[in-house]
Each structure stands twice: as C-alpha cells, then as structure tokens.
Amino acid sequence: MPGGRDGGWPCWVNGHGVLVVGALVVALYGMFLLTGTLLRPDGPMAADLLAFLTAARLAAAGQAATAYDWTAFQLAQAAVLGAGPEAIGGMLGWLNPPHFFFAVLPLAPFGYGVAWLIWIVATALLLAAAAWSVLPRAAAVAAVLATPSVLLTASVGQNGLLIAALFAWSFALLDRRPALAGLALGLLTVKPQFGLLLPALLLLTGRWRAFTLAAGVALAAMALAWAAFGTEAWLAFLLSITGNANRMLGGEVSPRIQSVYVFLVRLTGREGLASAGHGLVALTVAAVVLRLWLRRPPGPEESRAAAAIAASYLLTPYVWGYDTPAIAVAALFLARAALREGWLPGEKAMLLTACMLPALLVVVQHPLVAPLAWLLVLWLAWSRDRAWRLAEASTPSFNPAVAATRSGGT
Numbered sequence: 066m067p068g069g070r071d072g073g074w075p076c077w078v079n080g081h082g083v084l085v086v087g088a089l090v091v092a093l094y095g096m097f098l099l100t101g102t103l104l105r106p107d108g109p110m111a112a113d114l115l116a117f118l119t120a121a122r123l124a125a126a127g128q129a130a131t132a133y134d135w136t137a138f139q140l141a142q143a144a145v146l147g148a149g150p151e152a153i154g155g156m157l158g159w160l161n162p163p164h165f166f167f168a169v170l171p172l173a174p175f176g177y178g179v180a181w182l183i184w185i186v187a188t189a190l191l192l193a194a195a196a197w198s199v200l201p202r203a204a205a206v207a208a209v210l211a212t213p214s215v216l217l218t219a220s221v222g223q224n225g226l227l228i229a230a231l232f233a234w235s236f237a238l239l240d241r242r243p244a245l246a247g248l249a250l251g252l253l254t255v256k257p258q259f260g261l262l263l264p265a266l267l268l269l270t271g272r273w274r275a276f277t278l279a280a281g282v283a284l285a286a287m288a289l290a291w292a293a294f295g296t297e298a299w300l301a302f303l304l305s306i307t308g309n310a311n312r313m314l315g316g317e318v319s320p321r322i323q324s325v326y327v328f329l330v331r332l333t334g335r336e337g338l339a340s341a342g343h344g345l346v347a348l349t350v351a352a353v354v355l356r357l358w359l360r361r362p363p364g365p366e367e368s369r370a371a372a373a374i375a376a377s378y379l380l381t382p383y384v385w386g387y388d389t390p391a392i393a394v395a396a397l398f399l400a401r402a403a404l405r406e407g408w409l410p411g412e413k414a415m416l417l418t419a420c421m422l423p424a425l426l427v428v429v430q431h432p433l434v435a436p437l438a439w440l441l442v443l444w445l446a447w448s449r450d451r452a453w454r455l456a457e458a459s460t461p462s463f464n465p466a467v468a469a470t471r472s473g474g475t
Contacts, residue, residue, distance in 0.1 A: 123141060158309065192394075264279075321385055350375075357372050364453050
C-alpha cells in the first residue's frame with residue numbers, strides 16, 4: 066500500500082497531539098454553548114432547539130398534531146420563548162415524522178436554555194460512543210468532536226450529532242453485530258430523506274438480518290408513535306410534507322440548504338432544470354456506491370461505509386449545514402483503513418479538508434460547501450478501494466476468497 070502510517074505529517078498531528086488539541090477545541094465549544102444559552106443575559110436566541118422543545122411540550126400535552134400546523138406552531142414557539150411571533154422569524158418548524166417525538170419528549174419539563182444544553186451534551190456523548198465503535202482511540206473521538214460541524218450543530222441545537230452517531234453505529238456494526246446495526250438503521254428513519262439508497266445496499270449484498278431488523282424497528286417505532294400520539298399526528302405529518310417542501314425548496318429556497326438542487330435553483334431560477342441536474346448527480350453517485358459495494362471480492366469495509374454515508378447526503382436535495390457532523394464519521398472510517406494499511410498520498414490532507422469545509426458556512430451560506438466535502442469523501446473512498454485492489458493483485462499469492470475475508474466483506 067502506498068504512503069506511510071503517519072502520512073508524512075509532523076508527530077504532533079498524531080496520537081497525543083490530536084487528543085490534546087481536540088480536547089481543547091471541545092472545551093472551547095462548551096464555553097461557546099454555555100455563553101449562548103444559560104449565560105446569555107437576555108436568554109437564548111430563537112433557534113432550531115426551540116422547535117424541538119415546543120414540539121415536545123405539545124406532544125406531552127396531547128397536541129402532537131399541532132406541531133405540524135405551521136401557523137399554530139409559530140405561535141406556540143413564541144409562547145415558549147416568551148416573545149412575540151416576529152421573534153421566531155417564520156422559518157422554524159417541526160418537520161420530523163411522529164416517532165421523533167420520542168427523542169425530544171424528555172426535554173419537555175426543562176426551560177429553553179437548559180433543554181438546549183441537555184440536548185447537545187446528550188447527543189455529543191452518543192456521537193463520542195459511536196465514534197469509539199468505529200475507531201476505539203481517545204484521539205479519534207476527540208478529533209470527531211472537535212470538527213467545526215459539531216459547533217455548527219450545537220449553535221442551533223439541532224440533531225446532526227445524533228444522526229451522525231446512528232450512521233457510525235450502522236456501518237461499524239453491520240458485519241459484526243447486524244442486529245444492532247439494524248436497530249441503528251431503523252432509527253435513522255427519523256430522517257427519511259437519508260434512506261434513499263441504504264435499503265438497496267442491504268438487499269443487493271444479502272445482509273438480510275440487518276435489513277429485516279431495520280424494517281422491523283422502523284415499523285415498530287412508527288406504530289408506537291401512532292399509539293402514543295394518535296392517527297391525527299401521522300395525518301398531519303403526511304399532509305405537511307408538500308407544504309414544507311414548497312416552503313424550503315421551492316421558489317425562494319432557503320440559502321442554508323446544502324445540495325446541488327438548491328445551487329442550481331439559485332443559479333438558474335428554474336426548478337425543473339435544478340431537479341434534472343440534481344438527479345443526474347444523484348444517479349452518478351448511486352452508481353459509484355453500488356459499484357463499490359457489489360465488486361468482488363469486496364474491498365475494505367471502510368470504503369463501503371464512507372461511500373454509503375456520503376451518498377446518503379448527496380442523493381437528497383434536503384440537507385442542512387447542521388447535518389455535516391457525519392462527514393467526520395465517514396472520515397473516521399477511512400482513517401481506520403489508513404492506520405491499518407498506510408496512508409495514501411495526500412489522503413490525510415484531503416480528509417482534513419473535507420472535515421474543515423463546513424467551517425465556511427459560518428461566513429458564507431453557499432449551497433455547495435457540504436456537497437463538495439461529501440464528493441471529496443466519496444473520491445477518497447473510491448481511491449482507498451482502488452489502492453487495496455492494486456495491492457492485493459500485486460501479491461503473488463493473491464486469493465480472492467482470502468481477500469474477501471480480510472476486507473470484512475460478507
């Protein structure tokens with residue numbers, strides 16, 4: 066395998082250096098979070114966590130369906146914030162399916178600032194545990210938590226850390242503990258737009274146990290939500306989908322959405338052309354990922370995992386900046402392969418670039434920032450798979466069956 070284990074970088078970039086720097090950055094993020102929530106003199110600003118807390122209180126009061134009524138929900142959020150409706154800005158909504166109520170219900174008894182802090186700390190701990198399952202090294206966990214995406218997500222109180230954790234567990238456990246991987250995949254249905262390709266990957270590669278468990282968990286979660294919140298909540302959710310799509314993706318698209326579709330809409334002003342362009346990119350990405358997953362013998366499982374995660378975010382037109390923590394998870398899979406087989410030329414720098422790109426969203430809301438990071442991850446996943454095949458093919462005693470076992474394939 067070309068390259069070296071350290072990628073030719075100075076020693077402080079590795080091991081203890083990453084742990085120390087990562088811990089300091091995480092501590093800095095914690096200070097920002099505290100000063101922006103509990104220690105803010107006039108209270109926390111209106112942000113996405115307000116929608117979570119309001120939805121939690123409505124669900125706890127038996128009014129879950131009201132969370133999907135856009136106008137009523139704006140008034141409910143204003144009441145929670147203790148301000149007029151104009152303070153909400155008219156762009157904070159509850160867009161998740163009813164089984165996501167279960168995730169936010171524990172926040173209902175708390176005040177806004179405390180709920181914000183609890184949510185981010187809890188989901189950050191889940192991400193840390195999930196990162197450990199991918200690469201059990203303290204420095205690796207610190208590196209994931211120190212990426213700019215974590216601060217970006219914490220600054221609005223969103224669910225990007227939770228979703229990144231579920232992706233990490235899904236692919237870290239897929240071949241070792243398929244039942245647990247199925248549990249994580251089933252829970253990912255709280256973000257249904259990210260599941261466009263994953264079921265096909267499981268079916269086409271014969272991972273029946275993970276697929277069955279994922280489907281069972283998803284159906285069970287939906288049934289529990291129906292029992293807990295009523296038929297009205299599900300009907301309200303389904304009826305809200307078109308309106309929310311038009312609100313976020315049609316005409317005056319939100320500048321914070323990160324997708325090829327939004328870029329093309331803003332560039333051309335033509336939704337049909339944007340849909341066609343996005344569809345072409347999505348089909349190309351899907352073809353690349355299917356090629357990686359279906360090749361025989363199977364290549365490194367890390368390449369397959371990183372590519373599948375990247376595709377999950379590239380295929381949908383509906384992605385936000387706070388969804389970018391999963392970039393660090395995909396990068397961690399590729400780093401695990403590099404630590405085992407050696408770094409490819411430029412690989413470490415490109416992984417770092419992919420993880421750092423979301424920092425640009427602080428100063429410029431360009432819709433291609435996150436897609437470029439994901440395309441870079443996809444390219445690195447393909448390069449890792451190709452390098453593995455070249456190395457195996459050059460081995461005199463190369464045996465496809467043995468190679469498949471070594472790669473972690475099934």
